[in-house]
Amino acid sequence: MTRQRPALSTDAVLEVAARFDLGGTPTAAHELRSGHINDSYVISGHGGRRGLLQRINEHVFTRPRRLMANVERITRHLARKLGSENRRRRLTLIPADSGRTWTEIRSAFEGSGGSRDGNGAEGWWRMYELIEDVTTRVVASSADQVFRAAQAFGRFQAMLRDLPPPPLFEAIPRFHDTLSRFDALDRVLKDMPKCNQAATRRRQAEAEIRAAAAHRHLAGRLIEAEARGVPRRTVHNDCKISNVLFDRQSGEALCVVDLDTAMPGLAAFDFGDMARSMAHGAHEDARDPCEAEVDLELFRALSRGYLDGARDLRAEERRSLVDGALVLTLEQAVRFLTDHLQGDVYFRVERPGQNLDRCRVQFALLESLVARAGDLRKIVDGG
Ligand code: GN1
Numbered sequence: 001m002t003r004q005r006p007a008l009s010t011d012a013v014l015e016v017a018a019r020f021d022l023g024g025t026p027t028a029a030h031e032l033r034s035g036h037i038n039d040s041y042v043i044s045g046h047g048g049r050r051g052l053l054q055r056i057n058e059h060v061f062t063r064p065r066r067l068m069a070n071v072e073r074i075t076r077h078l079a080r081k082l083g084s085e086n087r088r089r090r091l092t093l094i095p096a097d098s099g100r101t102w103t104e105i106r107s108a109f110e111g112s113g114g115s116r117d118g119n120g121a122e123g124w125w126r127m128y129e130l131i132e133d134v135t136t137r138v139v140a141s142s143a144d145q146v147f148r149a150a151q152a153f154g155r156f157q158a159m160l161r162d163l164p165p166p167p168l169f170e171a172i173p174r175f176h177d178t179l180s181r182f183d184a185l186d187r188v189l190k191d192m193p194k195c196n197q198a199a200t201r202r203r204q205a206e207a208e209i210r211a212a213a214a215h216r217h218l219a220g221r222l223i224e225a226e227a228r229g230v231p232r233r234t235v236h237n238d239c240k241i242s243n244v245l246f247d248r249q250s251g252e253a254l255c256v257v258d259l260d261t262a263m264p265g266l267a268a269f270d271f272g273d274m275a276r277s278m279a280h281g282a283h284e285d286a287r288d289p290c291e292a293e294v295d296l297e298l299f300r301a302l303s304r305g306y307l308d309g310a311r312d313l314r315a316e317e318r319r320s321l322v323d324g325a326l327v328l329t330l331e332q333a334v335r336f337l338t339d340h341l342q343g344d345v346y347f348r349v350e351r352p353g354q355n356l357d358r359c360r361v362q363f364a365l366l367e368s369l370v371a372r373a374g375d376l377r378k379i380v381d382g383g
């Protein structure tokens with residue numbers, strides 16, 4: 001599984017964009033580099049709307065047809081709930097000329113062992129209407145902003161409560177099964193090649209390998225909570241602050257984006273991802289892990305915003321939320337660590353060592369979450 005792909009030419013991207021019904025000829029493509037998984041481009045053109053064109057990473061999402069069926073169901077459901085007057089509060093898929101919400105590009109040579117003459121645009125593509133006049137954040141700038149973002153994710157869950165059956169397809173099996181994330185780390189450590197590069201990566205990460213072992217006892221907490229009766233519901237599963245669009249003028253948290261991992265899961269998964277991305281002032285890509293320390297004021301805003309948006313959480317779900325913060329932060333640390341040891345095959349990186357730095361930030365945050373867990377529980381309980 002390797003994911004660092006060569007850049008596509010603008011012409012190749014525009015050729016794909018022309019397959020979607022954007023209204024007008026696409027003339028410009030601007031790549032967004034913020035996501036770790038899919039390739040994303042803002043497309044503009046003459047006389048039309050702007051679109052967000054995305055190529056789905058098939059190494060990560062191995063069943064794109066089913067993934068798109070999930071996204072169609074979610075966007076349709078939210079469109080019914082929110083209506084046409086709230087178009088900026090939900091994502092809208094733009095149909096492709098195939099009549100579907102996606103288009104698949106394959107080189108003529110792929111079947112015979114590789115794309116020898118393709119322009120590199122092979123894969124599954126889709127397009128959303130671009131929501132204009134919004135801003136995004138990687139680090140929260142105020143408690144008020146955290147409240148709004150957490151409320152938006154809470155509302156997203158609440159709106160999907162009555163998604164007609166069946167449950168969404170599991171886009172990535174065992175996505176937030178932290179025990180199996182540890183198993184993957186064990187496997188990578190055991191099977192590491194003996195070459196110098198691998199030995200260096202391992203040596204660099206010795207302290208983090210020890211930190212993972214020291215916190216391993218936390219990994220099963222949400223699985224135990226589920227066994228005690230905490231229910232599965234449709235959750236977002238990637239609730240980082242950068243997945244919220246804020247209105248440029250009012251600062252309102254308008255719309256939750258990145259629906260690819262929405263599937264059945266625990267409320268604590270979403271709460272946990274929010275805690276690890278919003279309840280402190282550190283960038284996920286910070287080089288100095290000391291910046292990552294939970295801020296109780298931001299955590300309180302997060303808790304209030306989320307509980308207000310989600311509304312009808314059961315008592316046992318509410319009791320699992322702080323464990324969600326611990327477990328999801330640990331899980332993300334282990335995922336970054338595993339990817340560093342494997343040579344950066346999953347999360348997109350801009351420089352060597354970046355996944356290890358990311359891992360260090362998560363562990364620093366985890367230490368502070370563990371140290372303040374008592375305070376966090378009081379806050380979620382209503383303090
Ligand atoms: C990945 O592509 P992006 O940035 O939305 C990842 C999440 C991680 C996140 C960490 C499918 O999301 O699980 O929490 O990076 N998505 C997938 O920033 O693995």
Ligand code: MG
Nearest residue numbers: 238258260261
């Ligand atoms: Mg995502």
